Amino acid sequence: DTALTKKDVLSHLLRTCHPKEGDSAETLRVSLCGKISDKRVIEAAMYSPSWLDILEDYLGWPGFKSAAWYFHAHVNQTFSAEKETEVARYSPITPEEFNDGAFDLAWFWEAWNTLGAERFDLVYDCAKYLTEGANHRRAQLFADAALGRLDAKELAKEIHDKRNKDKLLSYSLIPLDAGTEETKTADALERYKFIQAFLKESKTFGAQRRESEGKTCVIAIDNLARNAGFTDALRFAWRMEALEAESLQKYFEPKTIGDYTVRVLASGENAALMCEKGGKTLSSVPAALKKDAYVAECKEAAASLKQQYRRARENLEKMMINRDVFSLGELKDLMDHPVVSPILQKLVFVKADAEGKAVKSGFFHELQDWGDTSSVRVAHPFDLYTLGTWIACQHCAFENKLVQPFKQIFRELYLVNDDEKREKTVSRRYAGHQVQPKRTAALLKSRGWTVDYEEGLQRVYHKANIYVKLYAAADWFSPADIEAATLETVEFFNRRTHKRVPLETIAPVIFSETMRDIDLAVSVAHAGGVDPEASHSTVEMRAAIVRELLSLLHIRNVRVENRFAKIEGSLGEYTVHLGSAQAAKTGRGALNILAVPGQHRGRVFLPFADDDPRTAEIMSKIILLAEDGAIKDPAILAQIS
Numbered sequence: 001d002t003a004l005t006k007k008d009v010l011s012h013l014l015r016t017c018h019p020k021e022g023d024s025a026e027t028l029r030v031s032l033c034g035k036i037s038d039k040r041v042i043e044a045a046m047y048s049p050s051w052l053d054i055l056e057d058y059l060g061w062p063g064f065k066s067a068a069w070y071f072h073a074h075v076n077q078t079f080s081a082e083k084e085t086e087v088a089r090y091s092p093i094t095p096e097e098f099n100d101g102a103f104d105l106a107w108f109w110e111a112w113n114t115l116g117a118e119r120f121d122l123v124y125d126c127a128k129y130l131t132e133g134a135n136h137r138r139a140q141l142f143a144d145a146a147l148g149r150l151d152a153k154e155l156a157k158e159i160h161d162k163r164n165k166d167k168l169l170s171y172s173l174i175p176l177d178a179g180t181e182e183t184k185t186a187d188a189l190e191r192y193k194f195i196q197a198f199l200k201e202s203k204t205f206g207a208q209r210r211e212s213e214g215k216t217c218v219i220a221i222d223n224l225a226r227n228a229g230f231t232d233a234l235r236f237a238w239r240m241e242a243l244e245a246e247s248l249q250k251y252f253e254p255k256t257i258g259d260y261t262v263r264v265l266a267s268g269e270n271a272a273l274m275c276e277k278g279g280k281t282l283s284s285v286p287a288a289l290k291k292d293a294y295v296a297e298c299k300e301a302a303a304s305l306k307q308q309y310r311r312a313r314e315n316l317e318k319m320m321i322n323r324d325v326f327s328l329g330e331l332k333d334l335m336d337h338p339v340v341s342p343i344l345q346k347l348v349f350v351k352a353d354a355e356g357k358a359v360k361s362g363f364f365h366e367l368q369d370w371g372d373t374s375s376v377r378v379a380h381p382f383d384l385y386t387l388g389t390w391i392a393c394q395h396c397a398f399e400n401k402l403v404q405p406f407k408q409i410f411r412e413l414y415l416v417n418d419d420e421k422r423e424k425t426v427s428r429r430y431a432g433h434q435v436q437p438k439r440t441a442a443l444l445k446s447r448g449w450t451v452d453y454e455e456g457l458q459r460v461y462h463k464a465n466i467y468v469k470l471y472a473a474a475d476w477f478s479p480a481d482i483e484a485a486t487l488e489t490v491e492f493f494n495r496r497t498h499k500r501v502p503l504e505t506i507a508p509v510i511f512s513e514t515m516r517d518i519d520l521a522v523s524v525a526h527a528g529g530v531d532p533e534a535s536h537s538t539v540e541m542r543a544a545i546v547r548e549l550l551s552l553l554h555i556r557n558v559r560v561e562n563r564f565a566k567i568e569g570s571l572g573e574y575t576v577h578l579g580s581a582q583a584a585k586t587g588r589g590a591l592n593i594l595a596v597p598g599q600h601r602g603r604v605f606l607p608f609a610d611d612d613p614r615t616a617e618i619m620s621k622i623i624l625l626a627e628d629g630a631i632k633d634p635a636i637l638a639q640i641s
Contacts (some may be wrong), residue, residue: 016035025057029559042122046129050082063114064123066090071127073098074139086271096462096495101219103142103488105226138166142424152187153370165216172224185243188228188356191519192240234324238334239313241308245337251301255294260286262295264302267337269313269405270331273298308339311640314407316343320378320408321513322463325352328367328376335364343405348379348393358383358483361393382414382508391544394403398548414515416503425500429492430522431516435472436485439525444470447517459517461510465495470516484527490518539563542578542615549619552582553625565618570630571640576625581618583625591639593621 032041040061045055045068056064061186070290073087077093087095090105112120124143130136138258144150152174172195177187195217202213225236251264254276261276275282275289289295331349332341349367350358352375360370361379370376386389391408396402404410420427441451456507460467471488492501492514503511523538545558548560557568560578567574583591624631631637 006262012471014022025054025605028054028058039126040123042068043129044124046126049086061115061119062606063111063116066107066117066118067111067120067123070104070107071092071123071130071136071139074099074103074142075127075130075135076138077131077135077390088393093598097219100215101138101166101223103146103169103173103223103225103226105146105173108143108146130217138169141166141170142173142233145170146175147412148175149404150174151193154278156563159198162211163198165213168195168216170224171195172220173227176512185229188224188244189240189247191224192221192237193244195224196307200307204627211445218310221578234315234319235330238330241340242333242337244299244308246302247340248301248304251298257289260289262289262298264298264305266302266305267342269306269309271302271309271339273302292432303337309343310543312340316347317406320380321509323356323380323509327490328370331364331367332439346402347385347408349376350379350383350387350452351376357389361387361389370529374592377640379408379507380512380633381408381411382512384409394544394548398480400550410545412512412516412519412538412541414512414519415508416511424504425491427503427515428488430487431489431492433487433488434527435521436527440485440521443525444517444522447520449517459514462495464507464510466492466501467495468492470518483588487518487522488513542618546578546619546622547616550622553623554625558622558626565622567625569625569640571628574625574628576618578618581614581621585640591636591638593624599632 035529036224041059042064045051045064049068049072052065052068056062068088069090073091074085075095076099076545079087080096091098093102093104115123124140128135129141141624142148150170151419152171153168155174156162157172158169172191177183199214200208202217205213221237222233225231225233228236230236230239248264252266253259254261254263259277260282263274265272265274271287273295275285277286284377285295295296331344334344344364348363349359351360351370353359356375358379360371360382368375379388384393390409397404397409402409417429420429441457444457444459445451447459449457451457456472458467469491471491472485473488487556492503492506492511492618493499494501519538546565550556563578565578567576567578574583575586575589576583583593585591624636628640631640
């Protein structure tokens, strides 16, 4: 007989939790007696989404259910089984991606257009009943951005000052300039550069903040790609990189300023401002030009090109690991990019069949002869291993003195061994090795691993729905390394079911890259310093490099056996360990041949850009002892004579 309060209605719906059999819009209408406003009904629906079907019929609002689930999906909150099932009907985006900040632009506009602006705004106001606290605010912020209610420039300033991640995500959702296609593209490029600048600044903070902001930047670029009409964020990123390079083309042309000629020269990662006077290149910018506005622009352009090179190199390495594919047309477009082109020319590619299996390998200049090249990807060593072309590629690298931008041809490869096959879901490959917790955590965090406060280190492969855990008896968060951590097992889990995954069913590239990370940690952060026996695959790579180097230099008195290079010199026989670089003379013992830090780099050819000083040291000692008759150093001669 009296009007029910909002509290009465909501508490009743929450108590019942789910509609009972026989409940419908009509039975609800009879129960409410027309004394409850539509707004109160919507508030109740936000509290208890199990009523959405009935309440949509009760209100007579087509699209109400879609709009309500839009707000439920875009709040930063755990997905229940019911919520995951319902959201999947509206969007292909996964629950994990929604929680990270992904935004389904198509779903939003479908809900908004179906429900209408006035009714959508009412649902928007009631979204505060979705969660406790202010978690609902992100869904409202995204809606404001998509509807153009936020100013991009003001938001950019606020993001820069306060580094708010939700607002960075919203920044990428604001409608792009709709004037012309050129202005729309220019707006997308400006925002892309802003997100990249935000990412660069995050590297000055601690590891956890750097990780969270890095993830936010990835999602922001995904959202921006969808906003710009791209279905693939990767293609969008390359398009933006190409546009940025085009905008810098004018700085490549010589410009005369007084008695000087200035321009930007770009060659791979080496981009710099060049200044000439009277046909002679100056070693530095003269004082007369340091305050010139155009010279300042040239310096900024050179710095931008260097950043582009680093981004392109990192992206291509990630693409190799993620098995992302190109078409030949896309690769040709990238070859016009002054920064990306030198990288692509030094990489090996493979052609993939419909099942993703590699069927042919070759360098970029060989792709023209492959015919249909709709599925081309950057080759991983596993591809070359399965094709039987790995050794030929390594030999080619030495013959042509090819220096790759990252380890590809000489990248370490790890396959499931017999012990792991017997244990099925557990790898004890590194069990018993002691590592320094702080160094191990820092190194693995830089390679995409995170620290689980309960069980240790883990890495997530989102595309494959796999995550891996590295178990160890350690306190990863101790302020000091009181006791070295002892590694135990490596296990892989399904990201959705959290059940262990048999090692043989894991994609070989994922398995290899995981073990490569751990092997690197064992080698670099071993409790006793660098453990020469730990990094098995690194030793194998060094053995391959030694063989190619010996062939290149026509050295016939050296052979590689197991972990040693054995040398038959004119003054005796020697060994050099391929792990520790320790040299010894047969019947005499260890030789004290000191390495001068940094002196081997550049003097001994190494086929990858991130040259390892220990590898260079090993090569130098082998060459030195192979030609022991030419040694002049009295300290070394005293030991071997």
